[in-house]
Each structure stands twice: as structure tokens, then as C-alpha cells.
Amino acid sequence: MIEAQQLTKRYGEKTAVDGLDFTVKPGTVTGFLGPNGAGKSTTMRMIVGLDAPTRGSVTVNGRRYARHQAPLQEVGALLEAKSIHPGRSAYNHLRALALTHGIPPRRVDEVIEVAGLGSVAKMRAGAFSLGMGQRLGIAAALLGDPQTVMLDEPVNGLDPEGVLWIRNLLTALAAEGRTVFVSSHLMSEVSLVADHLIIVGRGRLLADTTVQDLVREAGGDTVQVATDDPAHLRDVLAGPGVEITCRIGSEELQVTGLSAREIGLKAAEHGIPLFELTTKAVSLEEAFMELTRDAVEYHGSTTGDETSGSAA
Amino acid sequence: MSTLAATPETPEAGQAESARPAYRVTGRRVLASEWAKLWSLRSTWITLGLGLLFLVAFGVIAASHYTSNLDSGRHMDRDFATATAVSLSLSGTNFAQLALGVLGVLVTAGEYSTGMIRSTLAAVPRRLPVLWSKATVYGLVALVMATVGAFAAFLVGSRIVSGTPAAMSLGHAGVVRSLLGAGLYLGMVGVIGTALGALLRSVAGGISVLVAALMLVPGLVSLLPSSWQGDIDSYLPSHAGESMFALTHDSTSLSPGAGLLVFLGWAALALAGAAYRLLRSDV
Numbered sequence: 321m322i323e324a325q326q327l328t329k330r331y332g333e334k335t336a337v338d339g340l341d342f343t344v345k346p347g348t349v350t351g352f353l354g355p356n357g358a359g360k361s362t363t364m365r366m367i368v369g370l371d372a373p374t375r376g377s378v379t380v381n382g383r384r385y386a387r388h389q390a391p392l393q394e395v396g397a398l399l400e401a402k403s404i405h406p407g408r409s410a411y412n413h414l415r416a417l418a419l420t421h422g423i424p425p426r427r428v429d430e431v432i433e434v435a436g437l438g439s440v441a442k443m444r445a446g447a448f449s450l451g452m453g454q455r456l457g458i459a460a461a462l463l464g465d466p467q468t469v470m471l472d473e474p475v476n477g478l479d480p481e482g483v484l485w486i487r488n489l490l491t492a493l494a495a496e497g498r499t500v501f502v503s504s505h506l507m508s509e510v511s512l513v514a515d516h517l518i519i520v521g522r523g524r525l526l527a528d529t530t531v532q533d534l535v536r537e538a539g540g541d542t543v544q545v546a547t548d549d550p551a552h553l554r555d556v557l558a559g560p561g562v563e564i565t566c567r568i569g570s571e572e573l574q575v576t577g578l579s580a581r582e583i584g585l586k587a588a589e590h591g592i593p594l595f596e597l598t599t600k601a602v603s604l605e606e607a608f609m610e611l612t613r614d615a616v617e618y619h620g621s622t623t624g625d626e627t628s629g630s631a632a
Numbered sequence: 633m634s635t636l637a638a639t640p641e642t643p644e645a646g647q648a649e650s651a652r653p654a655y656r657v658t659g660r661r662v663l664a665s666e667w668a669k670l671w672s673l674r675s676t677w678i679t680l681g682l683g684l685l686f687l688v689a690f691g692v693i694a695a696s697h698y699t700s701n702l703d704s705g706r707h708m709d710r711d712f713a714t715a716t717a718v719s720l721s722l723s724g725t726n727f728a729q730l731a732l733g734v735l736g737v738l739v740t741a742g743e744y745s746t747g748m749i750r751s752t753l754a755a756v757p758r759r760l761p762v763l764w765s766k767a768t769v770y771g772l773v774a775l776v777m778a779t780v781g782a783f784a785a786f787l788v789g790s791r792i793v794s795g796t797p798a799a800m801s802l803g804h805a806g807v808v809r810s811l812l813g814a815g816l817y818l819g820m821v822g823v824i825g826t827a828l829g830a831l832l833r834s835v836a837g838g839i840s841v842l843v844a845a846l847m848l849v850p851g852l853v854s855l856l857p858s859s860w861q862g863d864i865d866s867y868l869p870s871h872a873g874e875s876m877f878a879l880t881h882d883s884t885s886l887s888p889g890a891g892l893l894v895f896l897g898w899a900a901l902a903l904a905g906a907a908y909r910l911l912r913s914d915v
Contacts, residue, residue, distance in 0.1 A: 368757065369757040370754065371914040386758055391657070403745065403748060404748055412669075414666050419664045420662050420756055422655055597652035
């Protein structure tokens with residue numbers, strides 16, 4: 321459980337985090353979303369006490385992080401920037417951290433296995449690839465068997481297998497009843513694992529919602545239907561809560577408010593032939609971009625709507 | 633339970649709560665962690681080896697130089713006129729203090745330059761135990777190494793100069809005190825190095841200030857009007873430290889005990905500055 325109250329961080333004139341209030345609950349994966357520079361990393365650094373808030377407070381399981389007797393047992397954190405000495409081996413890095421808490425050596429071996437670092441544990445961490453470095457960071461985060469796992473951009477630099485591994489890991493951790501807090505600037509990535517979403521932009525809270533609610537607010541799923549008699553189909557489908565759009569002279573209709581099954585049944589009932597019946601999930605990416613449009617810190621100079629969606 | 637959780641003591645315990653081992657950060661454990669960190673880096677072994685080599689090699693070189701100078705019968709170098717087996721054997725102190733001081737800076741500032749400090753302080757968020765542990769662990773290691781080096785340098789050096797006016801044995805008054813003083817001085821230079829590294833959070837900055845404090849400032853002070861010089865000179869870190877291991881003391885230098893106290897004061901000042909910054913600044 322992480323609770324932030326009016327959490328604020330100023331660096332000189334610039335306000336990185338501006339009065340954030342949120343709660344991250346146990347047993348679910350909470351996604352922490354926002355464009356680059358939105359204050360996600362700063363917030364996470366404040367949670368583990370590396371940065372001191374200018375105003376407000378953030379607690380972990382009811383206490384400030386530094387007040388816990390065994391901090392690594394409360395929160396395991398993977399921070400965005402590298403936090404290892406390149407001259408030390410992965411094993412020695414984890415062992416040095418374990419020694420501060422009296423964590424037994426067998427737990428070090430366990431997290432090395434879980435992170436899939438068994439074959440490289442004795443190698444200098446400086447020789448690690450980006451993906452290996454991320455795995456070492458996650459091994460360190462799991463070391464204290466923490467109740468809360470907090471990962472800043474964990475899929476950065478990981479290959480597809482690594483990305484899948486992170487997804488399964490996050491889901492498994494939440495299923496064990498832990499608090500999982502994971503940041504990303506990619507909605508597509510987070511929506512696959514997260515149930516709850518905290519969306520920030522320019523240090524402010526933009527939304528504290530669930531994936532389902534965000535979908536609903538974005539207008540729900542659309543069904544694309546193609547028929548040789550669009551005008552008739554349109555009259556048949558029309559009703560309260562149903563929205564239908566089509567282009568003049570086109571055979572295609574875009575329907576929201578009805579499922580593909582309902583549309584198919586109604587069309588069959590009225591003997592209207594259908595050529596296509598496709599459900600298109602609402603693009604969370606677009607909903608997210610809509611939310612954060614005004615809060616994006618660094619706009620590309622040639623941003624087109626077509627390219628920005630697929631760039632992710 | 634999944635493999636993600638630490639192996640529970642009682643496998644049938646379904647609740648994560650009841651199976652959780654009770655970990656706890658203690659001062660002794662932070663010391664153990666810093667000890668492990670120090671020895672798991674190659675730079676530690678290399679720099680300590682260099683320090684030891686400097687200490688012994690320069691002592692032997694100075695002693696040999698003294699003997700050959702004496703044998704050649706030429707006019708004696710002025711530096712050698714008052715030389716003793718102790719002063720000759722400890723000629724390497726200047727170079728050894730660089731190696732040990734630089735390693736001290738690396739012990740703390742190296743964590744900032746690599747980012748390791750974020751892992752360290754996330755594990756020990758109260759922060760100060762980390763500074764005390766680093767200074768203690770490294771200070772003791774430097775002390776032991778420097779003391780061994782000082783005695784080794786003297787044992788070899790005194791054999792080389794035996795039969796000359798500089799000859800001395802361990803039994804000679806003040807010799808053991810001087811050699812222990814040299815070890816203590818170098819150990820404390822190591823502590824000052826760790827403090828400067830933590831204060832400045834930069835390897836280059838820490839080394840610069842260390843070299844300036846130990847080697848440049850005495851030169852600059854000699855440019856001051858002589859009436860001020862007398863007041864300041866003997867209290868400078870390098871001169872106060874020197875009185876800790878010099879065999880003889882004149883009216884301008886501090887006694888070994890006073891020198892130790894003044895040098896301790898400098899080390900305490902550097903540590904206090906480091907502690908203040910560690911508590912006050914974000915990392």
C-alpha cells in the first residue's frame with residue numbers, strides 16, 4: 321500500500337511533481353502512466369526516500385519508507401537509472417544489499433534464478449546488456465521478498481521474451497497479494513497487465529481510474545459492419561445509446577453501443593446480408609494521448625496523428 | 633506459494649504474512665555490507681597494493697640513496713644531514729597517502745558516479761550508518777595496511793642504513809611511536825578521503841580537494857606574511873599529520889599528541905560536512 325498526499329517536488333523554478341494524491345492498493349497491478357517528464361521517476365524516488373518532497377508526504381504501509389526496520393522487505397524498487405557499480409559482479413551486488421538486512425545467501429541465489437541470471441551471476445555487471453541490467457535490477461527489487469514491488473519503466477531494453485517475463489512476473493506478484501506499482505510511458509504495455517491506472521502529466525494527476533472505466537469514457541468498443549444495404553441496416557440498428565456513423569456511398573458502418581453478436585442477430589432477423597462484422601477495441605493509446613495532450617512536455621515538431629499512434 | 637516468495641520456514645503456511653522472515657537493518661550488518669563491497673572491487677586490491685608498494689619501495693630507495701651518498705664521500709645533501717632510519721624509511725608516506733586517499737574518495741564518490749548509491753540508500757534509507765560504516769571499514773583497512781607497510785619499510789630501510797649515522801633499531805626511543813603514527817596518519821587520510829568523496833559526490837572533485845589540502849595548501853601558506861605563517865602552518869592537515877610520525881619535533885611543529893588531535897579535528901570536520909550533505913541532499 322502506497323499513499324501519497326499532496327506530494328510535491330520542486331527543483332528551483334521547475335515543479336516536477338505538483339500536489340499528487342493517490343493510493344496504490346495491494347493485490348492489483350497499478351500502472352503509473354504519463355508522458356516523458358511527467359514526474360513519474362521523481363515520484364518513485366520520493367517513495368523510497370531518495371528525494372525529499374518539497375511539500376506533502378508519501379507513506380508505504382502507513383509509514384515513511386525510511387522509518388521501516390527492514391525497508392527492502394516493504395518496497396522492492398527498480399529505478400529508471402542504473403543503480404549498480406559496474407565493477408562488481410551481479411552476485412556480489414545482491415549479496416552486499418542482502419547483508420544490510422541479514423537476508424540469507426540462499427535468498428540471493430533464489431532471486432538470481434528467478435531473474436534468469438544464473439549463468440552470468442559471477443560476471444562484472446558493467447559487461448551486462450541493457451536487458452541483463454534490468455533483470456539484475458529486478459532481482460534486487462525482489463531480494464527482500466517485499467510486500468510492494470515498484471518498477472520504473474521495467475520493459476526498457478528488454479527483448480520480447482523479457483517483456484513477456486515481466487508481464488507474467490507482475491501478474492504473479494499481484495496474485496500473491498502484493499502491491500505492484502509499475503510506471504511506463506506506453507499505454508499499450510501497461511494496459512496488458514494493469515487493472516488500475518494513475519495517469520499524470522506535468523506533475524499533476526490527470527486520472528485515477530481503471531482500464532475498464534477508461535475504455536468506457538473513451539466511448540467503448542466499435543463494431544465495423546459492411547453490407548450492401550447500409551441505409552436499411554442503419555434503421556434496424558438505431559436505438560437509444562447506439563451511435564452509427566458512415567460515409568456517403570460507402571458500404572461500411574461504424575457502430576458503437578451494440579455488440580457484434582447483437583448486430584449479426586438483428587441483420588439476420590431482417591434478412592440483411594453482411595460482408596463484414598469486426599469488433600475494434602477502443603485504442604487506449606488514443607484515449608491516453610487525448611488525456612495527456614496538453615500535458616506533453618516535449619512535442620515533436622512534425623507529429624501527425626497517423627504516425628504517433630503506431631510509433632509505440 | 634510461488635517461487636517468487638522467499639522459501640517459507642513452514643511450507644504449509646498459506647499466508648505470506650506468517651511465513652515472512654524478520655529482516656532488520658542494523659549497524660553491524662551495514663558494516664558487513666560495506667566490508668563486502670570494499671573487497672568485491674578490483675580497484676581496492678590494486679590501489680591498496682600500490683599504496684603498500686609506494687610505502688616500502690620509496691623507503692628502500694631513500695635509504696639506499698642515503699648510503700650511496702655517504703659512501704661516495706661527496707658533500708652530503710642537505711636533506712640527508714639530519715636523516716634518521718625512521719625519516720628515510722617513511723619517505724614513501726607522501727606517495728602512499730595519495731593512493732590511500734584516492735581509494736577513500738573512490739569508496740564514496742564512486743557510488744555516486746556509478747549510481748550504486750541509489751541501491752545503497754534504498755537499502756539503508758537512514759543514510760548516516762552508510763557513511764559511518766564506510767569510514768570505519770576503509771579507515772581500519774588503510775590503517776592496518778599502512779602500519780604493516782611502515783614497519784616493513786623500517787625493517788628493510790634500517791638494515792640498509794645500519795652502520796651509518798642514521799642507523800636506528802626498533803628499540804630506539806620514539807621509533808615504534810613514529811611508525812604507529814605513520815600508520816594512523818595514513819589510515820586517517822583514508823577516512824578524510826571517504827568524507828571528501830561523500831561531501832563532493834565526485835571522484836575528480838574529491839581527489840582535487842584532497843591533493844590541494846595535503847600538498848598545495850602548505851605551499852600557498854608559505855607565501856603569506858611570516859607573522860601569520862607561524863600561527864597557521866603547524867595546524868595545516870599535512871603538518872599536523874607529519875608531527876604524528878616525525879621522530880623529532882622543534883619549536884615550530886606540534887607534539888605528536890597535539891598533531892593527532894589537530895588531525896582528528898580535520899577528519900571530524902570533513903566527516904561532519906559529509907554527514908550534513910548526505911542527510912540534506914537528494915541523490
